[in-house]
Amino acid sequence: GxxxxxxxxxxxxxxxxxxTTYCNSSTTLSNxxxxxxxxxxxxxxxxxxxxxxxxKKQKRLTFQFGEAKKNSSLxxxxxxxxxxxxxxxxxxxxxxNYQLIWGAGTKLIIKP
Amino acid sequence: DAGVIQSPRHEVTxxxxxxxxxxxxxxxxxxxxxxxxxxxxxxxxxxxxxxNVPIDDSGMPEDRFSAKMPNASFSxxxxxxxxxxxxxxxxxxxxxSGDPPSSGFFRHVGYTFGSGTRLTVV
Numbered sequence: 425g426x427x428x429x430x431x432x433x434x435x436x437x438x439x440x441x442x443x444t445t446y447c448n449s450s451t452t453l454s455n456x457x458x459x460x461x462x463x464x465x466x467x468x469x470x471x472x473x474x475x476x477x478x479x480k481k482q483k484r485l486t487f488q489f490g491e492a493k494k495n496s497s498l499x500x501x502x503x504x505x506x507x508x509x510x511x512x513x514x515x516x517x518x519x520x521n522y523q524l525i526w527g528a529g530t531k532l533i534i535k536p
Numbered sequence: 537d538a539g540v541i542q543s544p545r546h547e548v549t550x551x552x553x554x555x556x557x558x559x560x561x562x563x564x565x566x567x568x569x570x571x572x573x574x575x576x577x578x579x580x581x582x583x584x585x586x587x588n589v590p591i592d593d594s595g596m597p598e599d600r601f602s603a604k605m606p607n608a609s610f611s612x613x614x615x616x617x618x619x620x621x622x623x624x625x626x627x628x629x630x631x632x633s634g635d636p637p638s639s640g641f642f643r644h645v646g647y648t649f650g651s652g653t654r655l656t657v658v
Contacts, residue, residue: 457646466627467579469646512579523592524647526579 426451426517430527438535443500445530447513456489456496456515457524467512500532508534542628542650549657554616557653559628560609569647570603570613571627579627585611586633597622618657625652 427450437443447456455474459467471480473489473496480487484507486499496513510531514524541560549555561568570582583593585605593603600619605611615622629647 459646466649466652467629467647469648472646523581523584528578 426525428513428515428525428527430513430530432530433528434531434533436533436535437503439505440502443503443507443532445498445511445513445532447496447515447527449494449515449517449525451494451517451519453493453515453525454518456493456513458487458496458498459512459514460509461512461529462509465509503532503534505534508532540628540630540648540650542626542653544653545651546654547656549618549655551619551657552617553657554614555618555622555655555657557613557626557628557655559611559613559650561611561628561630562648563609565630565632565648566608567631567633568605568611569629569631570611571629571649572624573627573652574624582613582626615655618655620657623656625654627652 428447430445430447435443455472457472458470460470461467471482471487473480473487476493477491478489484501488497490496498511500507510529512529513527517525540562543558547555566587568585572580572582580595582595583603584591588605588608600617601615603611603613611628613626627649629649631645631647633645
């Protein structure tokens with residue numbers, strides 16, 4: 425079935441270091457969305473990428489959508505304690521009109 | 537906007553009891569989703585409503601689970617009888633969309649999640 429693989433599962437960084445999470449889909453996606461879930465919280469929509477090769481920035485966060493629309497990445501520059509949480513990618517398969525296919529998430533942990 | 541409102545926030549119940557989770561979507565959103573989140577299985581879509589009509593309930597684990605959306609501002613997820621393996625966080629999410637299956641508009645809207653109900657069945 426359709427799958428979105430997300431790696432790594434966890435990433436420990438020192439505050440100030442960069443963080444990257446990657447998503448790969450087994451099928452071509454019509455778009456990809458990114459969500460952040462704080463510990464004990466709920467997923468919060470961050471951004472959506474639609475176009476092949478698209479790059480979007482939100483302050484220290486950079487989101488990319490691959491040329492083939494099968495992979496995506498989120499990069500955080502100079503992490504801060506407020507970045508702690510789990511980052512999920514989720515995409516719409518070309519054949520699915522409504523069901524987001526979710527990655528398993530990458531948990532960002534800031535080392536004290 | 538108050539966002540998606542779920543109740544209760546926490547529920548502890550004994551095995552065999554009926555549990556009802558409630559959700560009020562954002563006004564104007566016509567799509568509603570029930571998700572379940574566990575460490576082992578991540579986020580699982582249970583059921584999807586569009587314009588109050590259940591479109592896909594293939595994610596509902598078994599007959600013990602049922603969901604209703606009697607109007608645009610309210611939905612319930614019921615588990616009867618509950619079992620310990622039902623313990624999880626249940627999220628309701630809503631979004632705006634065109635009618636399925638052909639509306640591309642649907643694909644271009646992020647979901648707004650409620651704060652979730654943490655269910656513990658002992």
